[in-house]
Every structure is written in C-alpha cells, then in structure tokens.
Amino acid sequence: MSYDLMVFAPEAAPEGREAFMHWFRKVTKWGEEHDYDDPAYTSPKLRDWYGDMVSVFPDMNGPNGVADDHPSHDSGHVTDYTCARDAIYVGFSWNVAEEAYDHTLTYAAIHKVGFFDVSTPDGAVWLPSASGYRVVHGGTSADRDRERTLANLPDDATNVLPDVHKIAHKTALDWIYRGDASELPTRILEAIKKMRAALSG
16 A cells, blocks of 8 residues: 555635545546546646656656666655646655655645645645645644644745755765765755755745
C-alpha cells in the first residue's frame, strides 16, 4: 500500500464533507478518456504544482518517468502520479510520508490548489482563502497548527522553494556520484535560511 494524497482544482470540488467525498469517489473511478500518466491533461495550476513536486519526488510513469537506475529509487522518492482533469492523485512510499506531506501541502498552498489528506482517517481538506490557506473540513489539531504557518505564506516562497531544492539536489548528487560532500552542509544550511526568511516575511 502507498501513502496517498491528492491535490485538486478548488473550483471543481463541491462544498461540504459529504458532497466532497462523493466527488472524490467519482474522480478516482478514473473514467476520463485520456492517459492518466500524462500531466498534460490536467489544469494549468495543477501542472505547475506537479512541476515543482517532481523536482523532489520524480514521476515513475508517463512522459516524465525516470529510468530504473535513477538514484531516487533507492531513497523511496520515486512516486506515482495519476493525473485527472481536475485532480492529481499521488501515491508515495510510506518511508517518505512526512516529507511528502510537507511538500505536497506547501506547494498546494503556493499554487493555490486544493489538498486532501487521503490516507488519514477523516483527513483534512484544504483550500486557498482570502486569509491564506485553510482547512475547510476534516483534519486534526496538527492541521490547525499548520494553518498558522501557512496563513501568511509570502509570494516570495514561489521563487525561493525551487531554488532551495535546486541547491540541495545538486549538492546531494555531487556527494552521490563524486563523493564530494565538502559544500553539502553549508549550501543546504543556506537554502534552509532562505526558506525560513521567506516564511517569516
């Protein structure tokens, strides 16, 4: 079994828990007549979200699928994306569940798409709002804590996050392929500082 999350076009999902879950079950019957492995068929905002996600969690299938010998297979980061017109359903390895949740939620907030915590009982459904990004139904007290973090997510984060990942990814590859870890701690620390600065506004 995978650790499953979903992002979706806010305008496509109905309000209220019962109506939302009915819509969710309909979407995940996968009845649309297109290739679900190809993000070209999903909405522009969801494609933008997907573009950021695959920089950290590479796609295992479709036109962007990574090779079998890609290093991300060893770490568990290679991920299954199922792309509907108004939603992307994502199956992660359980050993990266916490990291997957953080990235999926943060990028959903940045790109102003909805988020559903599929694998959690009574999982939270998040939507963009005038005050930032909030839980509209389901969820736990931990989700309320995350709400406070994301309430004032700065626009700068849209530019900062890809840069953070680019720095971390390059230095990690330097270490994997060349055994050169000399800059790894310093550059990742710099990346973290940039992210913290963006979040603190």
